[in-house]
Amino acid sequence: MKKHIISTILISGTLVACSPGTPRLGKSSIDDVIAAMTLEEKAHLVVGTGMEGFSGDSAVVGETKSLVPGAAGTTYPIHRLGIPAVVLADGPAGLRINPKREGDSATYYCTHFPIGTLLASTWNQELVQQVGSAIGNEVLEYGADVLLAPALNIHRNPLCGRNFEYYSEDPVVAGKIAASYVKGVQSNGVGTSIKHFAGNNQESNRMATDARISPRALREIYLKGFEIAVKEAEPWTVMSSYNYLNGIYTSENLELLTTLLRNEWGYKGMVMTDWFGGKNPIAQMLAGNDLLEPGTPKQLEMIINGVKQGKLSESVLNRNVRRILEMIIKTPRFKGYQYSNKPDLKAHAAVTRQSATEGMVLLKNDNKALPFSADVKNVALFGCTSYDFIAGGTGSGNVNRAYTVSLLEGLKSAGYIIDNTLKVAYEKHIAYENKRNTPDKSNKYATFMPLPRPTEMTFSQQTLKEQAAKSDVALITLGRTSGEFLDRKLNDFNLSKEEQQMLKDICQAFHAAGKKVVIVLNIGGVIETASWKETPDAILLAWQAGQEGGNSVADVLSGKTSPSGKLPMTFPIKFEDVASSANFPTEGKMSSMDFTNHGKKKSEEKLWDYSDYEENIYVGYRYFDSFNKGVSYPFGYGLSYTTFQYTNPTLKTENNVYTVTVNVKNTGQVAGKEIVELYVSAPVNAKLPKPEKELKAFAKTKELKPGETVVVSLKLNATDLASYSEKESAWVVDEGSYKFLIGASSRDIKATLKTNLSASSQKMHNILNLQKPINILEK
């Protein structure tokens, strides 16, 4: 027998033997590499290497987990074929890795950027792309390959525990913001994973709940944002979600992952599961779910046996392997990039500080309470969150940052004097409350879960009178935190009785002394505002603004920056007003932790076992505006320190492209940016029922100086006006007269233009149908 000369090469720090003639990824064609792989190697490649403490192939777990400690997952290395393990790491607000490593004095902190909802509130695609680019730079410089973000599920209901990671109740906002984020991250030569595809709109029982959604609502609302992001930004990967969709796990759904995603939308990238998502690895492979993360030995065994028993053809496995290899070949790790472990955290702190101010929404500003006038120096600072500012949510959306700037620190740096007695009292109270609320050590998920917030302090009338006498203004922060695994409960949406008391008493005492009261909302999702919003003078919705949060808020309060965010969702008057409220669990049931048994159908179904999306296409403002319901703050709403005037609206049509222009003038005293929203109302006699109006495009101006005018131009295609007809399985444009509404919010329409459209239709596949009918809300 001919003796092979064995050569040794160095891959990822490991000495590997390989014989000449063995194909190598990058040197040989992917076909040749696949042809050289054994069945076991192929199965390994489509199954991740496991998750420390949960699952894993101990032979490789040590090697791959040390690549970037704390990263969520890796692919399986096959050194003899030149295939490295590549690193997949969360998440939407910045890279989530361990900040410290054993036996290493260096630190690996990442920047906590603003949460997704805040980024969407900027309505500024350019800015989101810049933030994405800074996040992607940390991914690259810390040695990761694919960022598990952005997350763009629709805000169907205010109580979803992960709304803070998501963008909007509107698919155009969600899709466009996600596309910008993806472009920014991927400009670094690293990948993204748009998630969670699709219908993952609640955390309650998320691994076994069935989202029952009509094909029309799917196409127009829940899938639309993903379609925009896929077509405009070509994310390297897509992450399927945990839930069932119309009776089939999304990760096992051929119609979703192949017919729709690849055949209809033309997606060329790779699909991975959410962590431990789905049940049947063979069905997942067949559906076009290429990679199972984080990977378990059981999945490996089932895939190998599946091929041997003829349940899974090797050509399907080869197809999935190919998509993974095509992804790997693009990664910095494959290309041998020498990462520094030293991204410019200072520069990124400046990016997060500035971007956060642009997504803050000024909800109320009576008598110019904001920005603080020059004679405001002494600030009475109330609310636990003022001293313990919330940078972001919990779970995989958290970022291990070096610090969080509190509002106290931010205001002090901006030159304000903070009352010390209040500071001492709050710090003592918070320390006591946090001790009471320590994580339950017996629950291994506890570190991922939000701790209960400290109960708010209330004060005697005498104390408040004294505070009002010695301070120029009162600032109260209301805080909320939420995260993965759990939805918020109704009492998290409403104000607690201590919060209500605190607000009432402070407003009374300060107003009696002729002083103003400003509320800062440090929240990740919508809360009740209607019952108390009349009481304070100003309300600034600061969201969870990342690690520089206190500085960003101070920049806005002081007037250094004019707030220019607008709401990407509606603030309802009460929870029950939300169209999905009757079909959403309000008890905050924990998601199933039983990874092996999830999906077991119970004989008696409860609200967390399934959710009938009865509101159908009427999500958010589409519901409130179509059914003439009052709201506390409408979709698209937000004030500025300046004012804007809209003049000279025009509409031009050329080759089925509609161009709307409008002049926007800054008519106030300070510089500011304005967001222009373009809605369309379909003809009254349209064949399909239509929402009263739907957002089709938006734009944000540059910063306009007082008196400056800019021409804003918005484009859309005739096909953007189509609705999905289930009867015809087609996108259908009805003939007739369409209204183009130029708005400063969904309820502040500045100009209406009209045009006639002719009928057209585009056939799609008849897929993703409900297994049995559900009640559908109709106008």
Ligand code: BGC
């Ligand atoms: C989350 C994903 C995340 C993954 C990896 C899952 O629990 O749903 O969003 O990317 O964990 O951490």
